[in-house]
Amino acid sequence: MSSALLAALRERGVGWVQTPSPGAQARVLAESVAMSLREAQAARGQARLALSGGRSPIPFLKALACHVLDWEQVKLTLVDERWVAADQPESNERLLRTHLQPVFDRLQWQGLYQGTSPAQDAALADNALARWAPLDVVVLGMGRDGHTASLFPGQPQLREWLEPSAGALCAATLAADGSPRLTLTGRALHSARRQLLAISGEQKLQVLIDALEREPLDCPIAAFLRAPLEIHYCPDQA
Template sequence: MTTLDTQDRFTLIRHSDAEAWIEAVAAEMAQVLNEEITAFGRARMLLSGGTTPAPVYQALAELDVHWDRVEVSLVDERWLSPQDRDSNAWLVRESFLTRADGAHFDPLVRVGKPLAECVYTANLQAQHSQRPCLSVLGMGNDGHTASLFPGSRDLARAVESTLPYAALDATGCPGANQWPLRITLTPHGLGQSQQRLLLLRGKQKLDVLRQALDSNNPHLYPILNAIDLGGTKLRVHWCD
């Protein structure tokens, strides 16, 4: 069985409790953003939805960053209006953007536009924007990250794409719940980010991560697509 603390495919940072986890992750994100702003005048980051990162985003918004120099977009999105409370855009707006005064947000879903056009616009935006200095990821108990779901009919196509974003139909994948249609960052798109953070809570998530490494099968455990990108190692922040 894989020992997570001694393998060299990513860096695992264990935190004593949720408060320490939130504080440390927010501080690291602020540091990456400030270094990017110092070097280039602006910074761009990609955020995930879900309840796990929401308190981190709230803490981050309170830190000393020139938010008017920060562009924000999403790692992935459900095929929902950005005004829908179940969308990732809504969570990011409520937990972060309403507190980080001046930060600019680029949603992945454009109201009134078909899915293919939204993906095209997302790719165009990504290709003509500053390279992301930071991407924040989560992982489901099925081993998915972003909207790369195991068993999806579109998984191979998304993984092999040379574009930053792809549409994905996760019909039949339990982890997608009632929102099978998605826009997701591809491994190619994720690889463009200078720093990647994976935020995990609970022992079960470490067990899934260990199972993924033991399987070495990125189709069964798509989280491996975020681990084995090369370049800067993925940083995994965990607390129970």
């Protein structure tokens, strides 16, 4: 890892955790999240967690489900969701239900997709999450175009949605291919006491390096590259 990158992250107050393999990354990230949830429960009696979907988080989700926690006092939601029912293969809710299966039924779950319409579902999630704020832990991912959550370059309202003062906690968006999504906004994501970004592989690393010099409207992850973010990186592609 280049000293220049680490120095740039330190200047921004961003933490860096590098692990040698995808399995090690999953274990270390799960331990970090579990520790933060325990700390939140000890301080406030409950913990509020937002997780990302996709294929990469699967080993992490399985590792997290192995931790002994007061899962009944964990409130869980998604960072973003495709606007599809939970029985569809591309559903992030389905992903969490499958890979957190040992503990999922004990959690206090707040899904994003409700099946009404993207805008109405976003409003319903916004109302529900308003009673949660702030989040205790959020785990972000990052695409090769620099998007995070379902905050993509070129979206008409992206500037507003990236701001900590965004009007809504959840918004209806469109992915790069035009498919409808639901996403937490900067108002929810920036509120989290513990903010984690998990990436792997040389391509994602280069995207991260480039993001340090780019504007958030062109590379949305750039809006989150500041304290209290902690980046978990593995050189091998998960």
